Amino acid sequence: MDRIVIEGGHRLRGRVRINGAKNAALLIQCASLLTDQATTLRHVPILSDVATMSRLLERLGCAVEGDRTLAIDPAAVAQGSLEAPYDLVKTMRASITVMGPLLARYGRARVSLPGGCAIGARPIDQHLKGLEALGAKIQLVHGYVELRAKRLRGAGFVFDTVTVGGTQNVMMAACLAKGTSRLENVAREPEVQELATVLVKMGARIRGAGTSVIEIEGVDALHGLDHSILPDRIEAGTLAVAAAITRGDVLLEDAPVDHMHAQIAKLEEAGVQCRVEPDGLRVIGPEQLEAVDVATQPYPGFPTDMQAQIMVLAACARGQSLVTETIFENRFMHVPELARMGADIHVNGHSAIVRGPTKLSAATVMATDLRASASLVLAGLVAAGSTEILRVYHLDRGYEAIEKRLRKIGAQIKRYHGARA
Numbered sequence: 106m107d108r109i110v111i112e113g114g115h116r117l118r119g120r121v122r123i124n125g126a127k128n129a130a131l132l133i134q135c136a137s138l139l140t141d142q143a144t145t146l147r148h149v150p151i152l153s154d155v156a157t158m159s160r161l162l163e164r165l166g167c168a169v170e171g172d173r174t175l176a177i178d179p180a181a182v183a184q185g186s187l188e189a190p191y192d193l194v195k196t197m198r199a200s201i202t203v204m205g206p207l208l209a210r211y212g213r214a215r216v217s218l219p220g221g222c223a224i225g226a227r228p229i230d231q232h233l234k235g236l237e238a239l240g241a242k243i244q245l246v247h248g249y250v251e252l253r254a255k256r257l258r259g260a261g262f263v264f265d266t267v268t269v270g271g272t273q274n275v276m277m278a279a280c281l282a283k284g285t286s287r288l289e290n291v292a293r294e295p296e297v298q299e300l301a302t303v304l305v306k307m308g309a310r311i312r313g314a315g316t317s318v319i320e321i322e323g324v325d326a327l328h329g330l331d332h333s334i335l336p337d338r339i340e341a342g343t344l345a346v347a348a349a350i351t352r353g354d355v356l357l358e359d360a361p362v363d364h365m366h367a368q369i370a371k372l373e374e375a376g377v378q379c380r381v382e383p384d385g386l387r388v389i390g391p392e393q394l395e396a397v398d399v400a401t402q403p404y405p406g407f408p409t410d411m412q413a414q415i416m417v418l419a420a421c422a423r424g425q426s427l428v429t430e431t432i433f434e435n436r437f438m439h440v441p442e443l444a445r446m447g448a449d450i451h452v453n454g455h456s457a458i459v460r461g462p463t464k465l466s467a468a469t470v471m472a473t474d475l476r477a478s479a480s481l482v483l484a485g486l487v488a489a490g491s492t493e494i495l496r497v498y499h500l501d502r503g504y505e506a507i508e509k510r511l512r513k514i515g516a517q518i519k520r521y522h523g524a525r526a
């Protein structure tokens with residue numbers, strides 16, 4: 106297993122280009138199943154999650170080639186098993202979003218239930234209720250969801266809770282249903298909007314993506330497409346925090362500034378300069394950060410995928426910050442690891458009180474999930490001494506070659522292949 110070692114205390118300076126968005130890429134990979142024509146995706150981030158999704162597409166019968174530019178040919182899916190097996194779904198929950206496309210295009214699908222995960226129980230009841238509303242017959246058998254429908258039919262559906270994946274799954278299915286669907290209380294995340302843009306390019310008729318009501322007029326067939334994936338707002342936010350806490354000055358080229366308002370507002374509140382420049386977002390860290398209160402919310406609120414990272418900023422900031430997690434019930438796994446580096450964090454239910462400024466000190470720490478790992482890298486950038494991060498595979502799910510990119514802007518960071526001798 107790889108590990109990453111960081112010598113803390115170096116200011117970050119320079120330019121770094123933001124990669125394509127993981128969570129958009131994964132869903133567009135799923136959307137490629139809605140047609141039997143080939144799809145080409147560009148600006149694809151090279152991540153283990155994207156590779157896992159490609160493996161799933163291959164198991165379903167697609168021919169998949171490339172990495173930065175990904176060519177997906179689903180022509181042979183009809184002859185395949187139409188099954189997403191447990192071994193892939195358990196490594197990556199986003200696999201369940203093949204459900205909607207397979208059901209809509211082929212009339213049936215068999216998808217493993219994902220089970221819980223490191224950050225919470227994460228049920229999929231809303232995915233199933235939404236597909237049922239479109240006419241799917243659903244059975245749970247031996248840990249698998251089995252779905253059938255000759256042809257889905259358009260319907261109204263109100264989500265009980267705002268869910269990104271649920272919105273995307275049902276939206277994709279509704280594209281090939283007979284008649285019009287009206288989905289209410291949907292997620293407004295940029296990755297939902299991006300998926301809608303892609304589906305429209307494929308011939309779907311969708312209105313309202315980016316608002317809380319989406320209307321979809323079903324069509325008989327969709328076609329392939331060539332699409333370049335939007336930049337990742339969470340990667341950009343993570344690198345922005347890296348610049349902020351190291352008193353750095355970094356230009357995040359192509360940062361999707363319009364999707365980062367909540368993040369930028371919090372950085373500015375902490376005293377960070379965020380300048381929108383023609384090439385992207387320039388982030389300049391102050392000599393002393395100030396405490397900020399943050400509560401995660403569905404978009405356009407502050408993203409849960411940035412909660413762990415902002416906690417490191419809070420630890421470096423002067424004063425007491427209150428960080429509240431409202432989306433997932435167990436997303437404070439980074440706290441004990443940050444505490445081992447000296448952070449003063451007190452968790453009470455869904456909130457954490459962070460008192461700073463703390464001079465973090467390097468330690469050997471263990472990554473537990475993707476964003477928790479990112480927070481440990483950030484802590485390592487400012488900690489005195491040499492921080493060693495184990496279980497780096499969590500990081501590789503969502504950050505492409507993070508060590509190379511941070512090194513380019515001045516971090517002392519190295520990856521070692523294999524365990525310590």
Ligand code: EPU
Pocket residue numbers: 128129131198199225226227228229230231232233266267268269270271292296409410432433434475476503
């Ligand atoms: N929920 C339900 N029932 C459902 C679906 C969701 O109760 O049927 C609950 C979840 O348990 C959670 C909340 O609703 O408490 C929100 O979950 P959501 O469905 O929105 O999350 P997701 O679609 O599974 C995506 C991202 C996550 C990101 C969340 C929230 C992808 C592939 N994943 O997950 O990304 O945290 O939205 O924004 O798009 C990450 O990139 O690190 C990551 C975890």
